[in-house]
């Protein structure tokens with residue numbers, strides 16, 4: 174069985190899109206794969222409710238309880254490795270990961286970032302795209318490397334920036350596309366493995 178572990182920090186709508194696609198497309202039968210666990214660094218992450226309702230193991234590991242990033246990442250690795258994951262999927266996960274963590278999951282660690290990388294790595298991407306006068310924005314699925322938002326690109330989706338957009342309207346437009354490309358990118362990797 175190929176176990177997928179998904180890390181979230183908030184709403185978890187990308188996680189939910191992957192779980193729903195896995196159910197609809199019967200990933201268990203087709204790829205011998207399943208979403209085995211959802212782990213959040215925030216106890217109040219809304220996505221945890223959805224995951225529990227879908228029979229998925231959930232865990233909360235609050236980064237504030239650790240003295241250093243290294244200590245948090247070591248605990249996070251221990252929690253993830255109990256599921257012997259084939260893939261670890263960051264879905265709105267908001268903590269930068271140490272090189273030790275990234276190396277441990279090399280080749281099986283994915284992120285979705287809400288910009289057309291290499292434009293706008295880091296935070297507040299939608300406001301930055303609007304401020305720069307971009308006519309198009311989007312999202313990027315990439316492999317995670319030690320350098321933030323710089324790993325090999327697996328998929329992208331483009332949306333227009335419309336007159337009158339603010340960061341919320343643009344984020345919502347981008348998010349609908351994220352829900353389409355992220356499950357597809359996961360399937361591509363499952364088929365390779």
Ligand code: NHR
Nearest residue numbers: 267268269270284285286295317318319320321322323
């Ligand atoms: N870790 C590594 N090493 N490489 C990447 O490419 C990563 C990563 C961890 C997360 C997601 C990323 C995004 O898609 C991601 C990619 C958080 C921050 C951040 O600054 C930046 C980028 C991403 C995620 N986090 C602050 C921190 O101090 C906390 C911000 C908060 O809690 O709101 O870790 O955008």
Ligand code: GAR
Nearest residue numbers: 183184185186187264265285286287
């Ligand atoms: C998504 O837009 C994702 O690309 C972005 O946060 C949103 C999470 O939504 N990720 C980041 O900004 C990572 N720093 P979700 O929790 O509903 O999937």
